[in-house]
Amino acid sequence: MRLVIARCSVDYVGRLRAHLPLAVRLLMVKADGSVLVHSDGGSYKPLNWMSPPATMRSVAPDETDAEAGVTEVWNVQSAKTDDRLIISIHERFSDVSHDLGVDPGLIKDGVEADLQRLLAEQINRLGEGHTLIRREYMTAIGPVDILARDASGATVAVELKRRGDIDGVEQLTRYLELLNRDPLLAPVKGIFAAQQIKPQARVLAEDRGITCLTLDYDAMRGVDDRDSRLF
Amino acid sequence: MRLVIARCSVDYVGRLRAHLPLAVRLLMVKADGSVLVHSDGGSYKPLNWMSPPATMRSVAPDETDAEAGVTEVWNVQSAKTDDRLIISIHERFSDVSHDLGVDPGLIKDGVEADLQRLLAEQINRLGEGHTLIRREYMTAIGPVDILARDASGATVAVELKRRGDIDGVEQLTRYLELLNRDPLLAPVKGIFAAQQIKPQARVLAEDRGITCLTLDYDAMRGVDDRDSRLF
């Protein structure tokens, strides 16, 4: 990895066009040829970048650029598309390189997959007497997160979200429409389950006869604590 | 901005939990207290990070950590939430700081707003004899991208996307439902226009009587080339 702090301007041409006026920025060149242009603010998203795989060639500026104060031009070309990033460097303030090696990668816990596993194990949170049919029940338009049966034997389709939004209600509605055409399953009830359900999503869901269920992930994980896998 | 290359392990606790095993990485500390942990690969997304506003405190390791080889612990705390990033540093290989100042920011061209402007100017791409009523036609549930009239005088609602997805079809469907309740506008036809339309979205749209239109942005921009505004 190479880290350069330089006064530069940047132009991107590809899926769109973008331009960064002259300023001091961090240029990060990774081992796979990708380049990130960071400012001293914003979030983790760079001001501009080139995704890997890419190749970076440093060339001399043409006469016009040289007269404008450009000392060096980085031509970053995507290997797969014709996306191009052109960095015109006026002055380099710092330039360090270091070999980082391959990273072992991130271990996550607490994403939707974990919620789904926990809810499948604690299926009674849907209501007394519920039984699991299966997780990721495949349909023509995508997988239903959880398919279950309630105490009366009726089919229940569960859409699971970390944050319950209108989109999730729409998604569940499409599944319910489809599932209810299947005489072996119909009638199918819908449950919209999330750690947090937005008011507008709740209104829309209940208007469509969908039950809303707020999940307490900490409590569910607490029950599961016998196998705390990470820590 | 401070750039440290160090052998470290990282733990994040917040909306989820995540752990990074010991390895050599880049630690970027920005002026607003945000911290980015980058490896020498992947795309622009860091392995882990803390969003601003945040505060970074470097503390001495406790006895257990010190025996494990930790020389320094960075405690990064979000100012708004109780998200926390803990970086246990074993060895620092490089440590440079530089003042970057405020960035003038990115100028873009070719996003949905540009597509919308071009389609409004080249409204005949909807079909011969179409006339523009207006862009961003406001309704109670949000703005319709383009409202037009076809050769026969019927109202046409256009939903515009860079990439046509099912969500976009749902959005247009909601607009059409609402617009068709207005006797001054009804009957309203729907056109789903995008640079690329996903097969499932196309099926759903046509099933609902919505016309799909694939847009060639380069061709549309070509027509508009008399005022290439950026370069």
Place this chain on the structure above:
DNA sequence: CAGTACATCTCGCGA
């Protein structure tokens, strides 16, 4: 401030 829609989204999973 919240809510909404877009993104050069990125990333991971499954067919």
Place this chain on the structure above:
DNA sequence: TCGCGAGGTGTACTG
């Protein structure tokens, strides 16, 4: 490889 959905999404804009 492609399609699809999730994300600690981020980001801009609107009310």
